[in-house]
Amino acid sequence: MRFLKSIYHFFLAWVGALLYGFPSRKIFVLGVTGTKGKSTTLELINAILQSSGKKTALISSIRFKIADDTTKNTSGMSMPGRFALQRFLRKAVRAGCQYALVEVTSQGILQHRHRFIDFDAALFTNLHPEHIEAHGSFENYRAAKVSFFEDVAERSGKSPKRFFINEADKSAQYFSAVADEAKVIYFSRESFIRKELAGGAEVMGDWIASDFNLENAAAASAFAESQGISWEKIQQTFQEFRGVPGRLEYVRRDPFAIIIDYAHTPDSLEKVYQRIKQNLSGRNKMFCVLGAAGGGRDKWKRPAMGKIAADYCDGVIVTNEDPYDEPPDEIINEVAGGFSGAYDSEKEFIKITDRREAIRKAISMARKGDAVILTGKGSEDWIHVARGKKIPWNEKKVVEETLNGISE
Numbered sequence: 001m002r003f004l005k006s007i008y009h010f011f012l013a014w015v016g017a018l019l020y021g022f023p024s025r026k027i028f029v030l031g032v033t034g035t036k037g038k039s040t041t042l043e044l045i046n047a048i049l050q051s052s053g054k055k056t057a058l059i060s061s062i063r064f065k066i067a068d069d070t071t072k073n074t075s076g077m078s079m080p081g082r083f084a085l086q087r088f089l090r091k092a093v094r095a096g097c098q099y100a101l102v103e104v105t106s107q108g109i110l111q112h113r114h115r116f117i118d119f120d121a122a123l124f125t126n127l128h129p130e131h132i133e134a135h136g137s138f139e140n141y142r143a144a145k146v147s148f149f150e151d152v153a154e155r156s157g158k159s160p161k162r163f164f165i166n167e168a169d170k171s172a173q174y175f176s177a178v179a180d181e182a183k184v185i186y187f188s189r190e191s192f193i194r195k196e197l198a199g200g201a202e203v204m205g206d207w208i209a210s211d212f213n214l215e216n217a218a219a220a221s222a223f224a225e226s227q228g229i230s231w232e233k234i235q236q237t238f239q240e241f242r243g244v245p246g247r248l249e250y251v252r253r254d255p256f257a258i259i260i261d262y263a264h265t266p267d268s269l270e271k272v273y274q275r276i277k278q279n280l281s282g283r284n285k286m287f288c289v290l291g292a293a294g295g296g297r298d299k300w301k302r303p304a305m306g307k308i309a310a311d312y313c314d315g316v317i318v319t320n321e322d323p324y325d326e327p328p329d330e331i332i333n334e335v336a337g338g339f340s341g342a343y344d345s346e347k348e349f350i351k352i353t354d355r356r357e358a359i360r361k362a363i364s365m366a367r368k369g370d371a372v373i374l375t376g377k378g379s380e381d382w383i384h385v386a387r388g389k390k391i392p393w394n395e396k397k398v399v400e401e402t403l404n405g406i407s408e
Helices: 002-019 038-051 082-094 106-110 138-155 172-178 189-196 211-226 231-240 266-278 301-312 328-339 355-365 395-407
Strands: 028-033 056-059 063-066 069-072 099-103 121-124 162-166 184-187 249-252 257-261 286-290 315-318 348-351 371-375 382-384 390-392
Touching: 002 082, 028 038, 028 138, 038 056, 038 099, 038 211, 038 231, 056 082, 063 082, 082 099, 106 138, 121 138, 121 211, 138 162, 138 172, 162 172, 162 211, 184 189, 184 211, 189 211, 211 231, 249 395, 257 266, 257 395, 266 286, 266 301, 266 371, 286 301, 286 355, 301 315, 301 328, 315 328, 315 355, 328 348, 348 355, 355 371, 355 395
Parallel strands: 028 099, 028 121, 056 099, 121 162, 162 184, 257 371, 286 315, 286 371, 315 348
Antiparallel strands: 056 063, 063 069, 249 257, 382 390
């Protein structure tokens, strides 16, 4: 059955390319893959190219953009079906775009959504355990990501092709092994700081002063320089960049900070907490609201994320996120299972199913100089519940409404 499904998706990918006239042959196409940082890296590259006078198209988990027209991605898919991708590329060509920037996911790769797209370049950000249930193992997940690089190397009709690889990632060797070594450009957070920032990120603003955004900036810089864009132009763009909605986004800073982030893996969550904690004075506290996705997705992450929250936060509120067909309280209890062994009497561990109420509670606990961190939803527009239903959701708007209600 799996083999037949693969043939079906492959055939649809070919039909889509044929129907829209193989548009990727007429535009520079960059595919960005990895576990984290794909959307931010794409947005950074887009900003650099635009500031250099280039006309761009972009498709990611955040938005669809063709030239000056942009719409929010509410499809729930970072990499839409093959017809949608080919239609997007043809529209980009007709709009006169010079670059098409595409987020490439492991699920999209398994369904051959990248097939019959002639990529000029492929970029690998990093790899961490995710979608393990869907792929069967981390090794299978990695193999799916690597196969994208392999397809670009062997099947793309473009020449020359470029491969950008985060050399600091433990899986880098797997990606470089399938790419033509002469066409590989390596980047890393460390080399970015050392060679281009001369030892400090402060000149770039708040958004870049974290390990993961330094990594994203390093990737964007490596690609931009390969396109002949000067470091001065890159630096100027980074200084003007205001971050990505729902990614370490400050809703307010005073009298206490409220930050929204999409972090939905243990590694991402820990890095967000580390980044915020660096900004707090010794006595100020962190109050953290988090949950975990249902639908059988990566259940192993739930207690792991609960433990990280217990380790870093002074107050933890576990709440609903996207339960799909699973009972929300069961997911919450599994996340809270990570609290085991956290016996600090000064910390508070609370379970509140209603996400709006959980946010209200966290805000009510904060005092001057503290930080309230809301993770898991980012800039998403829906909470996915049972039987395929969706509840409209806007985390930032909920925060603003809560603050207005408190002030009245």
